[in-house]
Amino acid sequence: MTPSSAPLASAEIIAVGSEMLGSNRLDTNSLFAAGRLAALGIELRAKTVVGDDPGRLADVFKSALARADLVVLTGGLGPTADDLTRETVAETLGLELREDAAIVAHIAQRFAKRQMRMPDVNRRQARVPRGATVLDNPRGTAPGLLIEHDGHTVVLLPGPPREMQPMFDELCERVLAPRAGTFRVHTATLFVTGRGESHVEEIAHPIYSRWTSEKPPIDTTILAAPGQVELHLSLRDQATAAAEERLRRAHAELHAALGEDVFSTNGRPMEDVVGGLLRDGGLTIAAAESCTGGLLMSRLTDIAGSSDYVAGGVVVYSNELKVALAGVPDDLIRAHGAVSEPVAAALADGIRERTGASIGLGITGIAGPGGGTPHKPVGTVAIALSTADFGSRVRTVSLIGGRAQVKFQATQSALDMVRRAIIRGR
């Protein structure tokens, strides 16, 4: 093989295997490869899963070859009859296959180590397209293959992640990085809460649309995720401080326009952001949860080290437990109903007093699907925050979605109340 120095700017990934077209197996190799390619500034344009069918694989492979500099195929390198990647790629590129004696010896040795003789079918794994470079597989019998063809680079790797991943890392370092050129994909994110996707778009669009015509452009994607709207900025440019600075300014401009609704500028989730604010402020938190059933405390305690600022709390589904564990006055529930602002406030005050935490949260609402009324439909949640200095404040939110969505969004709103209260110093 003549070593190629053609630059690699774009890539596609093809995962081969009918088992990944079922309903319970995901192709996870492509996630791994996507991360490694992004780090090298190689743009991943598409990824495809295709079954063990030579005609369809050839078709998908040709399309990928037409769109990308680098095509990575995983799977279908095994010894059995339905492992067709090697043969299909060789035939599509018009390359003859020859058995490689060194590979046969290597495979036979692997079997010998386990006191087994190599089955004849494994000879298929030793066939190499003319001009291809063999990539060692220290963890399995199927070697990888690297083919340079007509200005394109084609890589074949085995499907099992524990074989594929170290081989891909080795490939990145030795072959891809030197040819990835000096470009990198610089990325930045902003996570927003308290506004819907459309309203974020209304504010952000006039700003980010200016960047799409600049050279090189900054791409902005807006995603509605549970409880938050995410802005993902990416800039494909030289790996220079100037490019970093350009993206930083763009990021800062969007941040300024969206203001306090931006809760995270580095991809950290809400529970991590709030945890950081609690830690920095030397504060502790406790919660009395009804409809969220413990999810708020579970999210806070997902963060390592959260025992420093999470005191604890109670889950009080029944009215009796709201009284017994959080000290809510019985007559308050009778007067206003369990889902009401006065009860939320009493939950927040009660749990703060009983735990001695700096901040108490009370959440009571209707997660659904049952329990709604015309006056208080499913999704109605009252959230209260209590501190010793400022007493309690309460808001009622109307959330949309199934039970899990209502629970999650209610915890997101509650955590966001904590965030804003700490930022504003009250």
Add this chain to the structure above:
Amino acid sequence: MTPSSAPLASAEIIAVGSEMLGSNRLDTNSLFAAGRLAALGIELRAKTVVGDDPGRLADVFKSALARADLVVLTGGLGPTADDLTRETVAETLGLELREDAAIVAHIAQRFAKRQMRMPDVNRRQARVPRGATVLDNPRGTAPGLLIEHDGHTVVLLPGPPREMQPMFDELCERVLAPRAGTFRVHTATLFVTGRGESHVEEIAHPIYSRWTSEKPPIDTTILAAPGQVELHLSLRDQATAAAEERLRRAHAELHAALGEDVFSTNGRPMEDVVGGLLRDGGLTIAAAESCTGGLLMSRLTDIAGSSDYVAGGVVVYSNELKVALAGVPDDLIRAHGAVSEPVAAALADGIRERTGASIGLGITGIAGPGGGTPHKPVGTVAIALSTADFGSRVRTVSLIGGRAQVKFQATQSALDMVRRAIIRGR
């Protein structure tokens, strides 16, 4: 639109969205759709993820159209400028787009319900290609579209799974099922806990390997999932009672071999299975959680109607709160340490007594990454179950994985203790 009666034998799925080409977001809709298509006996030939780029999307879409009777596209139907699926498909098929007044009214109404005005950008979601059928989206603003074109069926669905999934089910029932052939993929599952993947395989392999040479064969896949091992059986055969019966017998044979370790025979998660047992037994449950931080109660309360049997509980991270909220004797913690079987038992007894629930659970452990010692490494969790009739029983488990995995597996073990206790009647 002229309703089509062309048979549907093959399908491809295209997920649209640059975010799914990164290293941290998977396209999960295609797994769902793959299962539904398999159930109808429609062969999924390939699935592709493509970014928000009209040229590449058009290219991928054309390739899929050439290979399959049915092409399902998900995502890219939002209101923002990078949502391009509707426009790209219409242009590729040469269909003019027109704004549909009924859809505009529907979207405006969704906003009005939340006392919001519809942003102008949302009008894009009301554009319909000539001849297309609009598919209602009861859970979002983006309607789906069904297009019959040149003997092919094209379906556009929104990306958020909670919107896409019910729409796809509706589509299967109303449009796809009547046009699928007489073959179906019959499936059955068994979820196992308390045994590792290899041990399940040792028991199951001698049984299921017999079925692979039968005609048609029954395929068995064993998957290790968090806190459980899953066996997935599938049989592609005519949609007859005889085929169903054959699969039912195979399922029963595996169930008998795996015995009480099988906790679910119909795909229901552990929290749902345990909820059903509590409800059927007229029992209530409460928990005192330390290292799981509320996750156990949150899982139980993810199930609709769980307020009937979940009393509530406490999250007690600090030793002070273990004493104050769950009544653990202070000297017990001093004598044995917070992570110990006596403290777990005291948590279980204490919360049961304070809430009046039939069953009390106590969980105390080290979720990590910090806090481990040589004697009690990260992943050590003591779990106790207490009932008025039988007192408390305790076990200590050693769990592997990061903080989130330890938390989840600890709740899975605790719920499984409840399950076995109820099944055994003690």
